[in-house]
Amino acid sequence: MSAVGFIGAGKMAEAMIGGLIERRYAEADRILVSDVDTVRLADLRRRMGVRVADSNAGLVQDAEFFFLAVKPQQMEGVLDGIAPLVRESHVAVSIAAGKALADIEGRIPRARVMRVMPNIACLAGEGMNVFTCGARATEADAERLRGMLQCCGKVMELPEPLFDAVTALSGSGPAFFAYLLDGLVAGAVREGLSRDDAVVMAAQTMRGTARLLLEGRFTPSDLAAAVTSAKGTTAAGREVLERPETSDLLERTIQAAAQRSRELRRA
Numbered sequence: 001m002s003a004v005g006f007i008g009a010g011k012m013a014e015a016m017i018g019g020l021i022e023r024r025y026a027e028a029d030r031i032l033v034s035d036v037d038t039v040r041l042a043d044l045r046r047r048m049g050v051r052v053a054d055s056n057a058g059l060v061q062d063a064e065f066f067f068l069a070v071k072p073q074q075m076e077g078v079l080d081g082i083a084p085l086v087r088e089s090h091v092a093v094s095i096a097a098g099k100a101l102a103d104i105e106g107r108i109p110r111a112r113v114m115r116v117m118p119n120i121a122c123l124a125g126e127g128m129n130v131f132t133c134g135a136r137a138t139e140a141d142a143e144r145l146r147g148m149l150q151c152c153g154k155v156m157e158l159p160e161p162l163f164d165a166v167t168a169l170s171g172s173g174p175a176f177f178a179y180l181l182d183g184l185v186a187g188a189v190r191e192g193l194s195r196d197d198a199v200v201m202a203a204q205t206m207r208g209t210a211r212l213l214l215e216g217r218f219t220p221s222d223l224a225a226a227v228t229s230a231k232g233t234t235a236a237g238r239e240v241l242e243r244p245e246t247s248d249l250l251e252r253t254i255q256a257a258a259q260r261s262r263e264l265r266r267a
């Protein structure tokens with residue numbers, strides 16, 4: 001199989017590369033990375049065994065299927081830099097928040113383009129990856145991408161207009177869940193638990209809850225009801241948590257993140 005490239009070797013690229021190697025989608029030496037940060041590149045090569053390209057242009061010459069894994073603000077410069085080298089045989093997959101397919105296709109007009117919103121849980125093989133296909137991407141391109149993303153967690157294909165919501169919920173979501181968990185842990189520490197024990201208990205509780213929902217055993221409201229007995233401990237906690245201002249806060253959190261995704265699209 002030809003090499004798979006990553007332009008931008010930051011946190012998300014590392015998470016996805018880890019999945020591809022661990023699930024044996026690709027040998028490490030079939031993965032090619034480029035980045036402006038040469039220290040970072042050397043570190044990735046040492047730890048993961050990936051190959052390092054001398055430049056983004058060099059990467060595009062060696063890898064016909066490549067991910068664009070730079071920050072949204074860095075994308076234009078990267079696309080303009082590689083555009084003269086991109087041919088019809090290239091498949092470019094952007095993971096950048098807010099960058100629309102049409103923008104990317106406009107800058108590298110010969111490439112087949114797709115877009116993915118992954119999340120940081122790809123590091124643990126438990127990512128949520130939502131992808132969408134550009135006008136020139138083929139069914140075979142989509143299947144290849146799906147196979148790669150399955151190495152990093154769950155995969156969904158959705159239309160691009162939903163990507164601001166996807167970015168807000170599953171792209172940014174790990175930060176929101178971590179924040180909520182931190183608050184629950186702080187409460188447990190006040191009640192006497194050690195912080196380390198409380199983090200394990202809260203995270204395992206989050207994982208168990210997630211599994212019950214993903215396996216379809218409960219809807220979220222049925223699950224909450226199943227744990228709540230009248231005048232019990234859960235009911236006492238829910239009385240505080242479910243005040244209208246809290247549920248509004250969570251909704252506004254997602255709306256603010258989606259709004260920022262819309263702004264990045266226009267930037």
Ligand SMILES: NC(=O)c1ccc[n+]([C@@H]2O[C@H](COP(=O)([O-])OP(=O)(O)OC[C@H]3O[C@@H](n4cnc5c(N)ncnc54)[C@H](OP(=O)(O)O)[C@@H]3O)[C@@H](O)[C@H]2O)c1
Pocket residue numbers: 007008009010011012013034035036037040056069070071072074077078095096097117118119120171172
């Ligand atoms: N982190 C997440 O949880 C997450 C989730 C979903 C989607 N994403 C998306 O994933 C993308 C990457 O995010 P990240 O968190 O991995 O960012 P990151 O850690 O900052 O990685 C981006 C890397 O690209 C490098 N870079 C900058 N300009 C470049 C250029 N011209 N050519 C090649 N490399 C260049 C950066 O170097 P410097 O640091 O020196 O600039 C950095 O090493 C973003 O577009 C983000 O929207 C991230």
